Amino acid sequence: MAIESPELPPLVSLRGVRFAYGEREVLRGIDLSVHRGQVVAIMGGSGCGKTTLLRLIGGQLKATGGTVEVAGHDLAALGNADLYALRRRMGMLFQFGALFTDMSVFDNVAFPLREHTDLPAGMVRDLVLMKLQAVGLRGAAALMPSELSGGMARRVALARAVALDPMLILYDEPFAGLDPISLGIIGQLIRRLNDALGASSVMVTHDVHESLGIVDYVYFVSEGRIVARGTPDEIRASTDPFVHQFVNAEADGPVPFHYPAPAIAEQLGGGVG
Amino acid sequence: MSGLANFLRRIGAMAVDGVWRLGFATRFLGLVLLYSGQSLRRLPLTIREIYFSGVLSLLIILVSGLFVGLVLGLQGYDILQRFGSSDALGTMVALSLLRELGPVVAALLFASRAGSAVTAEIGLMKTTEQLKAMDMMAVNPIARVVAPRFWGGVISMPLLAAMFSAMGIFGGWLIGVVFIGVDDGAFWSQMQAAVDVRYDVMNGVIKSFVFGVAVSLIAVFEGYDCTPTAEGVSRAITRTVVSSALAILALDFVLTSFMFRGQ
Ligand SMILES: Nc1ncnc2c1ncn2[C@@H]1O[C@H](COP(=O)(O)OP(=O)(O)O)[C@@H](O)[C@H]1O
Ligand SMILES: [Mg+2]
Numbered sequence: 391m392a393i394e395s396p397e398l399p400p401l402v403s404l405r406g407v408r409f410a411y412g413e414r415e416v417l418r419g420i421d422l423s424v425h426r427g428q429v430v431a432i433m434g435g436s437g438c439g440k441t442t443l444l445r446l447i448g449g450q451l452k453a454t455g456g457t458v459e460v461a462g463h464d465l466a467a468l469g470n471a472d473l474y475a476l477r478r479r480m481g482m483l484f485q486f487g488a489l490f491t492d493m494s495v496f497d498n499v500a501f502p503l504r505e506h507t508d509l510p511a512g513m514v515r516d517l518v519l520m521k522l523q524a525v526g527l528r529g530a531a532a533l534m535p536s537e538l539s540g541g542m543a544r545r546v547a548l549a550r551a552v553a554l555d556p557m558l559i560l561y562d563e564p565f566a567g568l569d570p571i572s573l574g575i576i577g578q579l580i581r582r583l584n585d586a587l588g589a590s591s592v593m594v595t596h597d598v599h600e601s602l603g604i605v606d607y608v609y610f611v612s613e614g615r616i617v618a619r620g621t622p623d624e625i626r627a628s629t630d631p632f633v634h635q636f637v638n639a640e641a642d643g644p645v646p647f648h649y650p651a652p653a654i655a656e657q658l659g660g661g662v663g
Numbered sequence: 664m665s666g667l668a669n670f671l672r673r674i675g676a677m678a679v680d681g682v683w684r685l686g687f688a689t690r691f692l693g694l695v696l697l698y699s700g701q702s703l704r705r706l707p708l709t710i711r712e713i714y715f716s717g718v719l720s721l722l723i724i725l726v727s728g729l730f731v732g733l734v735l736g737l738q739g740y741d742i743l744q745r746f747g748s749s750d751a752l753g754t755m756v757a758l759s760l761l762r763e764l765g766p767v768v769a770a771l772l773f774a775s776r777a778g779s780a781v782t783a784e785i786g787l788m789k790t791t792e793q794l795k796a797m798d799m800m801a802v803n804p805i806a807r808v809v810a811p812r813f814w815g816g817v818i819s820m821p822l823l824a825a826m827f828s829a830m831g832i833f834g835g836w837l838i839g840v841v842f843i844g845v846d847d848g849a850f851w852s853q854m855q856a857a858v859d860v861r862y863d864v865m866n867g868v869i870k871s872f873v874f875g876v877a878v879s880l881i882a883v884f885e886g887y888d889c890t891p892t893a894e895g896v897s898r899a900i901t902r903t904v905v906s907s908a909l910a911i912l913a914l915d916f917v918l919t920s921f922m923f924r925g926q
Contacts, residue, residue, distance in 0.1 A: 448799050474801040488796035491787070505802050 400425050401461055401558060401590045402447055408455035408614075409442055416442050418614035419456065424558075424607075429584050429591040431601040433636065434611035440594040441485070443611070444560050447592060448482055449473045460558065478506055481551030482560040487543040489535040495522070495546050496531040502553045521549040524586075525579060541572030545579065552583055559584065561593040565600050573597070577604050598637050602626065610636060688884045695813050695883070698806035703814070708807070712815025716777040720823055723772055728827035731764055732756065732834020739835065740843055752845050753854035756835030757828075761858065761867040762923065765828035767915050770874035773816075773823055774907035778882035781812050782903040785886025786896035794887075809887060813879045820875025821868050828867070866922045873918060877910045 400423035409417040416439040424430045434440055445451045446458050449465045458465045463476060489498050499518045503509060509517070522528040525545040535543060544564065551559060564580060565573050581604040584591045595601050601608070602622040610618040610633060618625075618633045625633055651657070702708055739755045785808060788794050794804040832854075839845040858864065882903050889899035 450795065450798060474803075477799060477801040480799070482796070482799045484792050484796050486792065488792040490793055490797075491791065492784075502800050502802075505800070505807075 398426055403459045406456035407453045407458060410454050416614055420616055422609050424590050424592055426590055428606040431605040431608045432594045432611060433596055438611050439614060441562055444562050444594050448560060479556050480558045481556040483547050483551045483564055485562040487547040489543055489547055491535050495533050498546060499550045499553055521553055525549045541568050544576060555587055557589055559589055559591045563595055565595055565597040573600055691884050692880055694805055695810050698803060699810045701806040702810040708811040709814045712811045713819050716815045716819040719780055720773050720776045723776055724769055724823045724827050725830050727772055728830030729834045732831030733838050735759055736835040736838025740839055749845055750849035751853055752839045753850035754857040757832055757854045757858050760828040760831040761863050766824045766867050766871035766874055769824040769827040770878055770911045771908055773820060774878045775904050778878050778903050778907055779900045781882040782886040782900050786889040786899050790891040790896060809883045813883050816879030817875045821871045824871035870918050873914055874911050877914060878907045881907050
């Protein structure tokens with residue numbers, strides 16, 4: 391599927407990336423790379439640091455250790471202006487869409503074009519309608535975000551994220567909270583847009599089955615580290631206990647069902663004895 | 664004993680917290696000014712905010728101004744006629760409004776109407792990650808969202824205060840001249856003779872400009888700084904109204920003591 395070209399360096403590469411919110415270490419040494427043309431999924435349980443990882447790639451957070459490189463630039467070394475220049479070539483889909491609530495669907499998608507280009511109004515209009523057409527919502531151009539269903543809002547946000555034809559698209563849990571039909575639509579769109587734009591995509595999710603069908607490579611994150619990796623076929627065939635637990639949605643395994651606690655016998659019965 | 668210690672500790676913590684926030688707000692003001700150039704170049708954004716702040720507050724400003732003027736007319740006449748100088752009613756109404764009531768009351772109303780709306784808007788944009796999304800699209804949210812709202816407030820405030828004063832003078836005239844029967848000519852000519860453009864009008868405008876800066880800064884800062892939850896936004900709105908009121912009244916005292924010392 392992917393047009394992997396080994397002679398080119400990866401578009402995104404993280405080496406030994408660590409990150410902490412204050413004292414609380416969330417990522418403890420992450421190594422991963424995304425090659426051009428690939429759709430890569432990063433999977434892990436809720437709260438394992440997936441959103442944090444995306445924001446590190448987008449340069450909204452600075453790694454406390456290791457290096458994050460995007461398109462050959464070390465993000466730590468970039469000034470504000472250079473970082474903004476790089477971000478114009480990235481699109482990000484936020485977990486809940488993050489559409490601008492005071493603008494119509496049309497104006498939301500037009501926003502990056504109007505901010506970053508001097509295109510005449512007619513051309514902006516054509517581009518916006520084309521992007522909306524690609525996500526199947528050209529008819530919804532005049533609606534306000536509050537009039538959209540969750541799945542439609544996600545698609546509008548996707549159209550906005552690709553408005554400037556980015557080289558890298560970041561998705562934060564694109565499947566969360568969607569019905570099965572919208573879920574399938576979003577999955578197909580992610581793959582189609584990636585290939586049509588010749589972009590690369592990083593998708594953070596905990597939806598194993600939907601993702602395995604569309605991605606080229608998968609990383610599993612747990613406790614701040616990459617614990618498993620592979621192509622979808624390798625993942626399905628994996629005997630790794632963590633991957634097995636995740637793919638088969640088992641409640642207990644290497645990821646314990648119970649939050650660490652003293653033995654239950656000590657806590658129940660009011661400490662008789 | 665430990666009750667007292669706890670009490671003192673809480674007071675201390677509040678003081679330290681207050682100083683921290685003041686520092687943050689000042690740094691924030693610096694950032695807003697730094698990015699203002701960008702947003703002033705895109706004037707329509709700022710004009711839109713002037714429109715929103717102005718229209719949001721216009722009705723309440725005009726109605727309150729009228730009522731304050733009516734009350735001033737009644738009270739002023741009652742006091743002045745004891746000294747046989749009810750002809751000075753126009754002067755009294757105009758000076759009270761231009762120097763104090765116009766800037767102060769208009770700013771208090773502006774803070775609770777437009778200031779709280781700005782805090783809510785920015786706070787909600789933060790809560791729904793719209794600000795982060797904008798930043799990821801390489802558009803600076805301070806330049807695009809915060810600075811236009813700040814300048815919208817700063818520019819609207821003196822205009823609203825002027826309308827408040829004008830409406831109040833009209834209210835004083837209505838009561839004094841139309842209902843009570845103070846001489847119309849005396850009302851206006853005494854006012855004209857006694858009100859000095861630089862001393863009274865300019866100082867009032869300076870006051871309302873300072874209040875506009877204070878209220879707008881508090882409103883955008885509280886919104887931008889809020890905890891991104893529903894509860895956080897509601898607390899930020901409350902803080903905007905309370906801190907604005909305190910700031911307006913304290914600044915008014917400071918400004919008055921510098922401006923008016925009896926000529
Ligand atoms: N701004 C923040 N300040 C402090 N802790 C945070 C912040 N954002 C996230 N965290 C914590 O870091 C961990 C990882 O967060 P996140 O990257 O959002 O996880 P995920 O997206 O995988 O659910 C979570 O446990 C969360 O509580
Ligand atoms: Mg998340």
